[in-house]
Amino acid sequence: MGYDEFKKDIIESVKKFKSTDIKEPIRIIGHYDCDGICATSILVNSMTLENRNYTVSIIPQVTEDEILNFSHETFNIYFFVDLGSGQLDLINKYFKEKTVFILDHHSFEQTDFGDNIIHINPHKEGVDGSSEISGSGVVFMFSKALNKKNETFAHLAVIGAIGDMQEKKGFKGLNRKILEIAVKMKKIEVRKGLRFFGIETKPLFKILAYSTDPYIPGVTGSESHSIQFLKQINIEPKINSTWKKLEHLTNEEKQRLISSLIIKRNNEKNPEDVLGNRYILIEEKTSGPTRDAKEFSTLLNACGRMGKASLGIGACLNNKKIKSKAIRCLDEYKKEIMKALRWYEDNIETENVITNDKFILINTKNNILYTIIGTLASIVSNSNNIEKGTYVMSLGYTPKNLIKVSLRISGRDNDIDLREIIKKIMNSIDENQVGGHKNAAGAYIPKEKENLFIRKAQKILSGN
Ligand SMILES: [Mn+2]
Incomplete structure (x- = not known):
């Protein structure tokens, strides 16, 4: 049991894949959340590298009907990514004539299935798929074993793991190894800094006013208190007529902000919790919503939930035009959430x-x-x-x-x-x-x- 066995499973599955006919098109079916979109994007990249043709679907859930429909398609080779482990029995039932690769990390019930199904899942080998590796991590390991060039997509597996809430004051297990690769490939830089969500993109006073984690006593919950707080510590909240973002502060001001926040949180459990790891996607535009891996993961989730997962895949594949569409989708998603919250309040x-x-x-x-x-x-x-x-x-x-x-x-x-x-x-x-x-x-x-x-x-x- 353990990592070595898991790696063996991966190598075994790559061998099986390599033995398939290169002319056979591939059917890829992925989950619609951030992790599923990242997993699908990594696989799309690696199939392109192998000169394989593919067709992609991103779905919110796998129902029996849906599995039946997929099985009726003319493809002979299928990949289920970030899903499928929970539907092993159904896939076994309907895919008898097909070769199926399931690359997943969700826990599953033990079932018998034919050897036309290649099931890769860390839980099989006692590796915890809820904290140590995500669906996109599993696909990354598969793709990396297929072709080392796929290492350039390690950052997508990091974004996927963040989307599945596997980052908790850092990464552990296989996730940590994947992060190391992303850093080595110069895709991600880990910076210790203020760990407020949206710190790259939003005005500073708003970030502080709306931050519940970390909580800032006397500031959280009030825009005017937040502005006052900044003035008190000698940070002018505005530059000319626009609100300052973190990037507008001098290093000395940043330091002052951090220490003042820690002092303000004096009576909290861990006052210094305002600081944490930030995962910066080096190649992304500064102050855009794709620069910070946490924000990127929100963007992908938004695309999936708005029924536009393909925009998320385009953003992962670094298509500039699609990326700006994905960013617009994020705005629509935020509006939907506001609408949902209003509905809840009213009801x-x-x-x-x-x-x-x-x-x-x-x-x-x-x-x-x-x-x-x-x-x-x-x-x-x-x-x-x-x-x-x-x-x-x-x-x-x-x-x-x-x-x-x-x-x-x-x-x-x-x-x-x-x-x-x-x-x-x-x-x-x-x-x-x-x-x-x-x-x-x-x-x-x-x-x-x-x-x-x-x-x-x-x-x-x-x-x-
Ligand atoms: Mn997942």
Whole structure:
């Protein structure tokens, strides 16, 4: 068990791939989140290098119907990236005549399948796929073993891992190795600095005013207090008539800002937590939303959730024109989220939101784009006025007569496995389409079971 075995699995799968006929086109199916988009982009790059033709689809979830449809296509070679491990039985059932590569990192149930299926997953060898390597990391390792030139795409695997929340005060395990490659290839520079989200792109006073993590007592939550704070420490918040960004500060001012923030956070648990690793994509334009790997990952998530994953792939492949379209998509996504939050505020007192001291259950029905109900649940669970350990569950209708469910919990340092909790609810209604991870889980249910699901969820989330 371990890294060596995992690497052996990869080398074995590369051998199998190399034995396929070069004239055979490749069918690539990837997950629609940041990690899935990065995974797909790495694979697209490496298939281009191999002179292989390919067709790509990016999908939000893998239903049985969808798997059946893919299997009816004329391709003989398939790649499922950042998904597929959870559908091994279905893929086995419908792809008997095809060669299938599954490159994934989600946990899975043991099942038997034919040797036409090549299943690469770190969990198989006891390597933790929820913290040590992402889906794009798995695809990167495969691509690197196929051709060393693919090392130039290591940064995409770093962005993917960030998108899957695997960066926690640095990277560990295989992620760390991949980061080292990205640094060696001069794609990423790790800088210790202020770890506020959007620090490259937004006015300084806004960043401080809207930062909940790290929290700044007396500043977070108020734009005017934020402006005052800057003036107090002798940093003029404006340059001529525009608001200053971090890049406008002198080094001496930056230092003063950092030490003043730490002093302000004197009574917090770790005052110096304003500092952290930043992953700078060296080749990207300064002060654009693709310069900081965390912001890049948000951009990709936005594209996927707005149904425009192809823009995300274009941005990863560094197509300038598509990249600017992707940035516009990010703006639309932000508007959707604002709309979702307003809807939530307006509906707190209605039957659409059920609350008790253990959970908040939000049924958005048709009112919110179903791909962002997870984001809504995350934002609600992170808001200040919620007791730690409160579950936040959101539901939304998909166009395919299903209901998407997302589950989050407030407070970060608890050991509760949300995936297990959703599984328990799903078992109680005889459903099994569960996805996600320990800290962010989801499911799909048929619309007919809406009321039943809500009843069972209330029971189980209350601890009964
Ligand atoms: Mn993933």
